[in-house]
Amino acid sequence: MDSRLAIRARGITKCFGDVVALDGVDLEVARGRIHGLAGPNGAGKTTLLGLLLGLAVADSGRLEILGAPVGRAFEVPGGVSGFVDGPGLYPSLTARQNLAALAALRGDATRSARIADALDQVGLTDVADDRTRGFSLGMRQRLGLAAALLTRPRLLVLDEPSNGLDPAGKKHVHGVLTRLADDGTGVVLSSHRMDDLEALCSEVTILAAGRVVFTGPLGELAAENRELDYRLVTSDPERAHRLALDAPGIRLTDDTAGRQGGGALVVRALVPALDDLVVRLVHAGIALRELAPVVSPLEAAFLALTEQPSAGGQEAGRHGAAGSRQEAGR
Structure with a gap:
């Protein structure tokens, strides 16, 4: 067990019927680093993110998250947050009410000041009391990130967080992720946007057909x-x-x-x-x-x-x- 690692995966395999989604995947993500995940559609990225968030379990292999072994249950250690395929929101609630509701579902009596701070970090203060049904894709992505920040994560797992972002929104998101990494949080960022990965990530893993074809520092590429x-x-x-x-x-x-x-x-x-x-x-x-x-x-x-x-x-x-x-x- 390496305390410097947020994620340590060895030989992870996951199948859906006769479809092999992940085929012997190895992955290491250090704490305090932003690790990029890239690959063609169908490469297994979403499946891997789901395993890291406890939304699925591996068929074989060994997975450790924040130093704790992950077994065959749909769970991960505390301190893990993020989203896959976009955040789930209540369209009839405002941005502020969505965060309060999510905190309540987790049994967390989050103070209003903490919610306000999360909204401010992602640049949504001006629309905090607007209903989310009118939010653009980029605004929903930022609100999903704000929800993840409420948990004060030690591992943050994000799927295409820059989808639909305008330049100002991208600046907010990049700033949040950089600050989190500087504070010791491990971040896994899956994206098709190579400019985002190059701007943010110190290391990247590239998947193809469920297998790792490269993992290491960006400089090696x-x-x-x-x-x-x-x-x-x-x-x-x-x-x-x-x-x-x-x-x-x-x-x-x-x-x-x-x-x-x-x-x-x-x-x-x-x-x-x-x-x-x-x-x-x-x-x-x-x-x-x-x-x-x-x-x-x-x-x-x-x-x-x-x-x-x-x-x-x-x-x-x-x-x-x-x-x-x-x-x-x-």
């Missing part, structure tokens, strides 16, 4: 042995194009010889080759105004590890094995 496409905007596109053609390890990636609208150049390279190209541009007196990956390192790794196409707008999870296994929102 951006390792220098993986080629990425980069967009460069310079002060002299034509000269930059000629330099890129002659630079070792640089490939132009499209039918227009790598040039996009607005004088941008798109190249494919390893990090060392890209660094060398930047040095060549500077030595040639060409100003570099923008340099960014076309697809983020996390998204590129996600697509490679889960065998997803990087173009065409196809929905994740349509390929072979992962497409044949159902997550089904359980």
